[in-house]
Amino acid sequence: MRNVLAIFVALIAGVMVYPMLASGQSTKETNLFSAAANDDVATIGTLLSKGVDIDARDGDGRTALLVATHGNKVDAARALIDAGADVNAKDNIHDSPYLYAGARGHLEILMMTLAHGADLKSTNRYGGTALIPAAERGHVETVRTLIEAGVDVDHVNNLGWTALLEAIILGEGGNAHRQIVDLLVKAGANVNLADRDGVTPLQHARQRGYKQIEAILVAASAR
Known part of the structure; x- marks a missing residue:
């Protein structure tokens, strides 16, 4: 009930909420996905400094970088890529940050993936x-x-x-x-x-x- 209430309050406040995800997903990892979706570079940095897995997967197999790429969140994507996120990590439908950025014309993110080992x-x-x-x-x-x-x-x-x-x-x-x-x-x-x-x-x-x-x-x- 508390989780539902927290999500409702966040939605009212206009904050994008990333739901609890795959089985065993920690709160910190969930927060990383939310930060990526909201282009929240400061929170991304804080979470990574605490040892959160940068390439953790959500229920759809997406990494935080792919979440950022979906929303064309350039600053979040840059922070994650600079910290070593895998630009080739594919989700359950075989999209990767590199492939998705290319397909959607997210040029800034695409160029970052190309500079960091895109396959x-x-x-x-x-x-x-x-x-x-x-x-x-x-x-x-x-x-x-x-x-x-x-x-x-x-x-x-x-x-x-x-x-x-x-x-x-x-x-x-x-x-x-x-x-x-x-x-x-x-x-x-x-x-x-x-x-x-x-x-x-x-x-x-x-x-x-x-x-x-x-x-x-x-x-x-x-x-």
Whole structure:
């Protein structure tokens, strides 16, 4: 009853509450997740100085760093990464701070993960690298950053799609996706790598009436 009352009072006060989590989760570890969710750097520092496990997991397998990344809490993420948090630690659905930051376009956190050992070959639950969902969602600077970091531009996910195919098939054909297609082509993406049905990027672009993207592909000898 006291825990329920405390949560209710905190909600009334406008504070984000992180619920008690996995079996055996200590109060200090729970507080670390709450601090990460609230971008509370001071509390993070205090808890870590007391020996709290920086890579403890919640009921969904998330670390405090992944919680911070979910909310794009840059200061909390920086504090945790600087203290040694694992940027590649995956949760129960195979998201890691690195993969999630890339997929969601959280560029500042992404760059921190890249500077602290991000595994460029790691994949999400769809078998895709961070580059593929970034391309799909139109995160231009994220795509640029991942290409420069060395992510494989021709990686094929479980759906049989590359970043180039996803940018066309699941994109909107607008300026952001046009820029992404241009970036991928200039980075050496195979413009003729077809999907599982044998449909090429150029054919997908033509089917959707994406004239500017079509022009980029044709200039790169796409068929």
